[in-house]
Amino acid sequence: MARIYNFSAGPSTLPLPVLEQVQKDIVDYQGAGLSLIEASHRGPHYSEVHEAAGAAMRKLLGLPENYHVLWLQGGATMQFAMIPMNLLQGGKKADYTLTGSWAKKAVADAKKLGDIALAYDGSQENFTTLPAASDVGARDDAVYLHLTSNETIGGVQWHEWPDVAVPLVCDMSSDFLSRRLPLEKFGIIYAGAQKNLAPAGVTVVIIRDDVLEQCADDLPAYLAYKTHAPKDSLYNTPPVFPIWVARLVLDYLDENGGLDWVAGLAEERSGLLYGMMDRHAGFYSCPVAPHCRSKMNVVWRLPTEDLEKQFIAEAKAQGMDGLKGHRSVGGCRASIYNAMPVEGAKALADFMDEFARKHG
Amino acid sequence: MARIYNFSAGPSTLPLPVLEQVQKDIVDYQGAGLSLIEASHRGPHYSEVHEAAGAAMRKLLGLPENYHVLWLQGGATMQFAMIPMNLLQGGKKADYTLTGSWAKKAVADAKKLGDIALAYDGSQENFTTLPAASDVGARDDAVYLHLTSNETIGGVQWHEWPDVAVPLVCDMSSDFLSRRLPLEKFGIIYAGAQKNLAPAGVTVVIIRDDVLEQCADDLPAYLAYKTHAPKDSLYNTPPVFPIWVARLVLDYLDENGGLDWVAGLAEERSGLLYGMMDRHAGFYSCPVAPHCRSKMNVVWRLPTEDLEKQFIAEAKAQGMDGLKGHRSVGGCRASIYNAMPVEGAKALADFMDEFARKHG
Numbered sequence: 001m002a003r004i005y006n007f008s009a010g011p012s013t014l015p016l017p018v019l020e021q022v023q024k025d026i027v028d029y030q031g032a033g034l035s036l037i038e039a040s041h042r043g044p045h046y047s048e049v050h051e052a053a054g055a056a057m058r059k060l061l062g063l064p065e066n067y068h069v070l071w072l073q074g075g076a077t078m079q080f081a082m083i084p085m086n087l088l089q090g091g092k093k094a095d096y097t098l099t100g101s102w103a104k105k106a107v108a109d110a111k112k113l114g115d116i117a118l119a120y121d122g123s124q125e126n127f128t129t130l131p132a133a134s135d136v137g138a139r140d141d142a143v144y145l146h147l148t149s150n151e152t153i154g155g156v157q158w159h160e161w162p163d164v165a166v167p168l169v170c171d172m173s174s175d176f177l178s179r180r181l182p183l184e185k186f187g188i189i190y191a192g193a194q195k196n197l198a199p200a201g202v203t204v205v206i207i208r209d210d211v212l213e214q215c216a217d218d219l220p221a222y223l224a225y226k227t228h229a230p231k232d233s234l235y236n237t238p239p240v241f242p243i244w245v246a247r248l249v250l251d252y253l254d255e256n257g258g259l260d261w262v263a264g265l266a267e268e269r270s271g272l273l274y275g276m277m278d279r280h281a282g283f284y285s286c287p288v289a290p291h292c293r294s295k296m297n298v299v300w301r302l303p304t305e306d307l308e309k310q311f312i313a314e315a316k317a318q319g320m321d322g323l324k325g326h327r328s329v330g331g332c333r334a335s336i337y338n339a340m341p342v343e344g345a346k347a348l349a350d351f352m353d354e355f356a357r358k359h360g
Numbered sequence: 361m362a363r364i365y366n367f368s369a370g371p372s373t374l375p376l377p378v379l380e381q382v383q384k385d386i387v388d389y390q391g392a393g394l395s396l397i398e399a400s401h402r403g404p405h406y407s408e409v410h411e412a413a414g415a416a417m418r419k420l421l422g423l424p425e426n427y428h429v430l431w432l433q434g435g436a437t438m439q440f441a442m443i444p445m446n447l448l449q450g451g452k453k454a455d456y457t458l459t460g461s462w463a464k465k466a467v468a469d470a471k472k473l474g475d476i477a478l479a480y481d482g483s484q485e486n487f488t489t490l491p492a493a494s495d496v497g498a499r500d501d502a503v504y505l506h507l508t509s510n511e512t513i514g515g516v517q518w519h520e521w522p523d524v525a526v527p528l529v530c531d532m533s534s535d536f537l538s539r540r541l542p543l544e545k546f547g548i549i550y551a552g553a554q555k556n557l558a559p560a561g562v563t564v565v566i567i568r569d570d571v572l573e574q575c576a577d578d579l580p581a582y583l584a585y586k587t588h589a590p591k592d593s594l595y596n597t598p599p600v601f602p603i604w605v606a607r608l609v610l611d612y613l614d615e616n617g618g619l620d621w622v623a624g625l626a627e628e629r630s631g632l633l634y635g636m637m638d639r640h641a642g643f644y645s646c647p648v649a650p651h652c653r654s655k656m657n658v659v660w661r662l663p664t665e666d667l668e669k670q671f672i673a674e675a676k677a678q679g680m681d682g683l684k685g686h687r688s689v690g691g692c693r694a695s696i697y698n699a700m701p702v703e704g705a706k707a708l709a710d711f712m713d714e715f716a717r718k719h720g
Contacts, residue, residue, distance in 0.1 A: 002393050003393050003394065004392075004394055006393075006394045006398055006399075008399065008400040008403065010597060011400060011401060011406075011600055012398060013394070013398050014397070016387075019386060022386055023383055023387050026383045026386060027379045027383050028363070032364075033362050033364035033366075034364055034366045034681075035374065037371060037559035037605075038366055038371055038372060038373050038374050038379075038559075040368040040371060041560065043682070046371075072434075073433035073434045073435070073561065073599070074432075074433045074434055074438070075582070075596045076596075078433070078583075080580065080581065081579075081580030081581070081583055084580075085580070105581065108581070109580040109581055112578060112579070112580055113580070194597055199397035199600060199601050200397070200401065200597045200598065200600045201561040201562075201599030201601060201602065202561075219441075219472075220441030220445070220472055221437060221441070221465065221468070221469055222438040223438075223441055236435045237371065237435055237552065237554055237560045239433070239560055239561030239602075240559060240560045241559050242599075242601065321394075322403070
């Protein structure tokens with residue numbers, strides 16, 4: 001098998017040893033005579049996986065006891081609704097940072113449910129920059145300040161965190177588990193799994209005790225955090241397969257060096273690509289301000305759209321796929337999540353070099 | 361590998377050829393150099409699967425063009441909320457049939473959002489029977505009449521459908537795709553996939569055009585059917601893996617004879633078990649009224665709880681697992697969904713016979 005370098009923004013590349021483990025176990029789970037995806041979610045096989053996934057998550061993040069780890073469904077999109085439904089009923093206030101396509105969706109849902117103000121609005125700059133973290137404030141009576149830690153489409157990423165009196169609520173879908181975090185700042189961290197953690201179909205919600213206590217009591221069952229937290233995410237049938245794979249990925253990350261390891265890799269991969277843009281600065285251009293360039297989703301333009309098409313097609317022919325920028329912004333994008341081998345970023349940087357020399 | 365007979369109520373047994381196909385493709389999807397679970401949900405590999413899954417569903421059910429097939433997340437539990445949120449805003453009316461544990465949850469959520477009346481209340485009979493379909497009515501101004509086609513825990517199943525002027529909205533989680541349906545009666549059919557269709561993590565919602573048109577416009581994005589239907593369930597990242605497996609299961613059902621084939625198998629499997637209860641009527645007892653006994657979840661009691669424990673343990677030792685009744689009702693339960701081989705039901709019936717002769 002010739003494995004390609006898959007730069008897709010999500011779903012995205014997974015560690016090969018994890019895929020091979022799944023292949024080994026998918027028909028007969030560790031000699032149990034059935035697949036794990038056929039096993040009762042209250043039986044011994046899945047229970048072990050569920051507990052191990054939660055424990056591995058806690059260990060990797062260094063999560064204090066006053067945080068709950070929930071495994072939910074519906075993606076970050078569903079959290080855009082659940083967060084204000086749980087925390088803003090009755091027109092309570094929250095502040096949002098409008099930093100790109102994903103933040104925009106979070107704001108749109110929140111506006112239907114609460115009194116929302118923008119602590120930052122990047123629309124004038126076409127979402128190509130972020131403010132200094134120290135310049136971001138929140139209203140005194142806001143329940144939380146919402147951030148999108150990394151904008152998958154625009155390629156901007158917070159490298160520092162605002163220092164505000166209210167808890168941060170953060171969509172970390174596209175850079176979850178890619179670095180250490182000052183956990184005490186966060187009331188809720190949520191992430192669709194299909195970038196750094198697992199296949200699509202599970203959303204991790206990490207919620208602090210005091211924030212959970214403020215959540216609404218009268219919501220329909222699935223929509224209430226207070227349904228899921230006391231039941232350890234087993235109120236109803238959880239999405240067994242992606243949680244199983246998440247457990248394997250978490251173990252893999254832990255065995256290889258944890259968050260410091262992946263943070264180093266992210267530095268290395270993104271450095272190769274941004275470095276190559278600098279070397280061919282007249283040919284490649286990065287629309288994103290240097291202080292907030294993403295280490296997960298690297299975006300750039302070529303001199304013409306025709307050259308971009310040619311670049312993407314030739315890269316694909318050389319086994320590097322998924323480099324087309326999001327249709328809303330065009331250009332090129334390389335998503336270089338935890339499971340992307342550094343060799344993949346090297347191969348892409350080499351190709352960028354060669355392509356610029358030929359066409360620049 | 362010694363494959364067991366897995367009578368789990370859900371997640372539950374899947375067709376072995378489907379599991380083997382997944383095993384073959386899970387690391388390198390048909391020579392593409394990546395796993396399908398790593399591929400972009402907007403790329404060619406998953407797009408083909410997504411379209412094929414929808415087409416196979418339409419073909420198997422014989423679904424007219426005025427129905428949409430949605431692939432959502434959150435299980436039937438999430439639909440308990442979404443249905444009234446979409447259809448009952450502003451205190452609109454709907455009628456529900458209270459037929460067991462699952463209907464109870466549907467009613468509880470609906471009561472938070474609309475004006476709900478019970479068209480049937482089986483609590484006095486401890487949910488061991490259903491009314492005649494012809495005895496069930498609905499208020500003239502109800503938006504829909506809600507049914508739970510099969511109660512997974514209680515083991516009751518509707519074998520005929522009420523004849524009312526309003527659309528039926530039906531939770532078919534545990535008998536979806538097990539028989540032909542008079543589709544024109546249904547405004548919404550929904551089903552968590554983890555019984556007859558696929559692994560946990562995807563919920564099928566089949567919604568008729570005229571019902572979709574009545575749905576609320578101002579809901580948060582994920583919670584609105586009007587978000588998902590025009591985007592063919594690709595508004596956000598779908599749960600790729602269970603939809604892939606659903607496609608394989610749907611193809612498998614179609615190739616083997618479709619709904620008539622599975623309905624015949626359900627008749628045969630359930631007949632073996634209910635027949636054995638009749639043969640040892642003093643030893644086994646079925647709490648469910650004969651006219652509404654489920655062909656998917658067969659429940660029965662033994663003379664004592666000790667004998668039940670012994671029965672379940674000995675069956676397990678012989679490779680028949682998952683026979684413990686739900687903790688809320690006790691006793692024994694065999695879930696015999698589409699993928700349970702008839703040989704599994706035969707083996708269980710033989711064991712019931714032997715056990716009754718020994719202990720009866």
